[in-house]
Every structure is written in structure tokens, then in C-alpha cells.
Amino acid sequence: MMRERKRRVYKGLVISSLLLLFSWSAFSQQYRWRSKPQHTWIFGLGFQAIDDYNVPFGDLFKGGRTWHLLPYPTRLSAERNFNYGIGVGGLLQYNQLKQGKFVNEVTNPSLVHVVSFDGYVKYRFNMKYKKVSWFDPYVALGLGYTMRFSSASSDHITTNIHLGSNFWFTDRIGVQIETSAKFALGASYPAHQASYLQHSASFLYRLYPSKRQKKSKQRYKWIRKKPKGNANRI
Template sequence: MKQLKLAVMALFAFATVGTVSAQDSDNPWVVGFGVNAVDFRIPTEFGEYAKDYIGTSDWNILPSVSRISVDRYLNDGFTLQVAGSLNKIETFSKEDDMDELYWAIDANVKYDLNNLFGDTAWFDPYVYLGGGYANLGDAGEGTLNAGLGFNTWFNDNLGLNFQSGGKKEFADKVQDHFQHSIGLVFKFGGKDTDGDGIYDKEDACPEVAGLKEFNGCPDTDNDGIKDSDDACPEVAGLAALNGCPDADGDGIADKDDACPSKAGLASLNGCPDADSDGIADNKDKCPNTAGPAANNGCPWPDTDGDGVLDKDDKCPNVKGVASNNGCPEVVIKEEAVKKLENFAKAIYFNSGRTSFRPGVKGKLDLMAGIMKEYPKANFSIEGHTDSQGREASNLRLSEKRAKAVVDYLVSKAGISGNRLTSKGFGEAYPIASNKTRDGRAQNRRVEIKVVK
């Protein structure tokens, strides 16, 4: 008896180091195997009743597996327990000894006290109430059962059970008695398809092993972001970039970064722009000197140093002037200029028309001859009218007459059209009075000017 008492005390101490969780809907079944003790002496006075309940000197114990139980979790902390026990009664009371076989079958409803006090995970205390059938020798009858107990779990499936309670008889065939039991219990029935320790009913990813903090879903790269929310599930990254890495720390995920090893700009797909010319260094032929995209990021050259960039310089290897597109300023002899001006004064048109009067074409040919002597010179042909008629009509007429001169010089006299421009000014710039016939004749003129 002393050995049993010591065993019970040891099991109570061992119960305090248990872990894991109580029986619940995840593991709804529990099977138990253990020993039971029956105490038949129940005094009538309360003090003696409590003393007898605590004392072990009159316990009847069969030194073998003498109790088997099966528990099925129901709901909301309630569990149905069916148990069968066997014992040999040798001590009935202080005065009476016997040698009779005892057996009992019980069905109890247990209630988990953790539902009231809070889940302790490893410690699972309960109270129970139920009924059963107890048989002693040749007599047997139904009983009302009530008591308490606890399970403490060592791991996910194995635990220790202790249960103690009283059985109230109804027909005086089997005296009221206490029955205590202790043994090992095994819980099972929970389904964990992926084996990650999280049961399928609570596992958001039941077919893929995962982590408890992600409800059973995996985090392959261990970056704290579950794979389903991770844009780069196999490479550890940052939460701000949906789980993708940023090797150069420029705030652009490597998968979207054209230059993942060098910090750059979002506008250039993560590539740097050292000279801030808007062209990524990896596409910039002059990465440290700002230049336009049209010249691959390099500044436009000015080979001849005349202030006109080569791209705009028609004479890039010879210093010139901007007014002549980078070419040297053409110098025409003063004598030639005066001849052109005199020839221009002899250009007359039929009244209100753009057709030339007789003899004018000869003058145009002479003008073309001078232009050919200076092949790099450009000229502007300007048309003017008197103030007779409507101003708008005069402007159109002057434009057409200036163009008629250009057309003749190009098509008949062989002068390149790139060297000539035409413009009409109408009556805007008179050189004589429009009130006299002679003055109006002077105003109806064509002028030729050298373009510088």
C-alpha cells in the first residue's frame, strides 16, 4: 500500500511538467489503461467521511491493469467516458474482511474546467457525473457516479490520468463506495495531412507543411512572410516589397530592378544616372558628363570651336558664324551687290499680275550669273507694292511676285533653291510717296539681299 501511495505522489509531481494541449475536437478520442482502488467503508459523519476518503489503508487494489476507459469529446468542453474496471475486495470495513470479485461498467459525462478558468494547455482538470453498474460477488446494482480528475499531457498523444469519485447505490445490494484510478491515456483522431503539427481543421494549408504563426501555411524563405503573400517565396526579402529582396537598397525589388547590384532611380528601372541627364549609366556613353539622349548621353561636340554645335553646323570643320549655320560668312564684293540691286530695280510685272514685263528675264539671267560667282552665298528675294487697292490683296500679290522671281532663278537660271528665300511685304515699306504716280512706281519693286 505504501508503494501505491508513493507512486501516486510521484505521478502527481510528474504531472506538473507536462506540455502540449488537452483533449478537444482535434484529438477527440482517448483510450486509458491503469489501476483502480475501491474503498467501501463510508462513515456517516462528515469528518470521518473526509478522513476515510484521504486514507489509503483500506483501499482494495488489484496489482495489474484493472481499468480500461474510452473517452469521446463531444462539444464545448463536454466528453463522454465509458469505463470498465475489475478489482478484488479483501477489505470491506474495519471489522469485516472478504474475498470477493468486484467489477463495474460506468458511463460518465466529463466537463473540462479549463473552459471556466482558461486553458492551461498541459493540465486538463475536470468534474464528472454519470451512472453505471457495480457488481460485488453475487450482487449487483446501478449507481450514481460523481467525482473529479485530471489529465496531464506529456506530448501530443500520451498523458497521465487520475480520477477519483464516489458511487451511490440505490438498492442496498452494493454498498456506497469510493473508486480511484490512475493510468496512462492516449489521445488520437486528429488529422494532420501535411504532418506540420497543425490539424487540418485549423490548417489554412492542410496539404503543405507550414508554421503555426501562419495557420499552417509555409514560409519557404523564412523571411516572415508566408508564401501565399510572398512575391518571391524562395528568396528572403522585405515586407515592404512583398517579400522580395532589394540587394542595392534603392527601394526597387531585384526582380523589377534592371541594375540590382547598384542603387538607382525608379524612373530608370533601378539603374543609376551619375550625371543626372535622364539617361541610365548602363546606356550612357558619357555617364559622368551630362548630354542629350540623341547623342547617347554625351554632350554635342563643336569640332571647329565656332560656337555652333556640330549637329547644327553645316561646316563642322571650319569656323563660321551662327547666322550662316556655322559656315564662314560669305563676302560678296560691293560692286556685285550694287549690280544685283540695279538688276532688281529693273524687274517689272504686268499690272495686278505676277507675270514679267518684256526684257525682265534678261535682267534675271544677269542676276543668276552674279549668284553663280558666289556659290556659297544665300539670297533673300523681297516683294513690295504701292498702296493702291486693299492691303491684304497687296500683301498676297507681293508674296507671289517675290516667289515668281525665285521660281525663275531656280527653274530657268539653275540656282539651287536652298540658297534662295522669298517674302512679300505688301505696302508696308514704301521708299517713295504713294500720292504721286512716280512714287507709286518706285514702291512697286523687288529687292534682293545677301543673307548673312
């Protein structure tokens, strides 16, 4: 039973990765992309839902039963972009495992507060297309730490894979749709009782470096001051 669940998880991740690779290759053959990003930072604020059903891809789209979602933004993100589509970033997220919903295939008996910290390295397939600048898919790998404030469960370090895309409306404003699989480290890897899926939707704002060039100032202007009149005159 455990092996079957692992196979389902790996199969789903492989299929998702192949779909992203296919979309990237299709676009890259048609449009030339830049190796150096024009922007440096991307900040996000959004909503996120925890799916802790413990059955990989079971009841995946039945959010009313298995998704734990709060009605206000609970996700903060910051990302620094470098050349060739590489970026690094961090996430701070808060959520609640609500009473009466499913957690690990059983009804959750009480409210549980959940806080997670995540760091990742990201590869963006479409960093800046000349003609298709609005579509920005990516894959990211990283580590995280999830704290569950409940006596029935403990805190765990997780290894994470993030699959998603940014959709840009303007040069600075966009939205992000992402699904993350978090595999908890434990006596057995992955520790299914502590592993979970996380889905998010965020508003994005990206910063561009200043284009103003600093003018070099002479500290002692009188050194190079040209003499007035004829300098050789006696």
C-alpha cells in the same frame, strides 16, 4: 447518524467542486481557450482502488486498511470529445475486496471479486489552453452497474460523480488522476452498504483526426478531356 454521514458526503463533494471551479476560473481569466477540440478520442489504461469503508471520508488516506488495490492495471476507459469541453465515455473496471481489510466498517471475511461498468458525460474545464495545455481538470456525471460476486452482497445500479484531472506530457501521452463517488440505488438513497469511493491513476493516449484531405476523383475523365489542337479546324 445516517443524516450526519449524508451531510459529510455532500459537504466533501461541494468542497471538491468549488475547488475545481476556482482553478478553472483562475486559468480562464488569464488564458483564452478553444471551443473546438483538436483531438477526438482519449483511451486509458490504469490502476484503481476501492474504498468501501462505509464511513464517508473516514480513514480516507489510510490506504493500507481500507483501500483494495491490485498490482496490475484493472481499468479501461474510452472517451469521445465534442465541442465546448463536452465529452462522453465509458469505463470497465475490475477489482477484489481482499480478505482481512475493512469493508463496511468490519473486517472482510473472504475475497470478493468486483466488476463495474460505468458511462458518463464529462465537462473539461481546460480543453486546450494556448499556454497551459498540460493541465486538464474535469467533472463528470453518470450511471454505473457494480457486480459483487459474493452471496453476502447483491449487485447495484449506481449514480456517479467523477472529479479529476488529466496531465499531458506530450500532444498524445498523459496520465489521469481521478476520484469517483458511487451512490447505490436501493430502498433508500443512497444505499450506504453498497455505496463506495473509487480512486484511479491511468496512462492516457489521445487520437487526432487525420489532416489529409481526400482528393475528388473524376469517374469519367474522358468527359472533360480537352481536345488537342484547334477544335474548329475542318
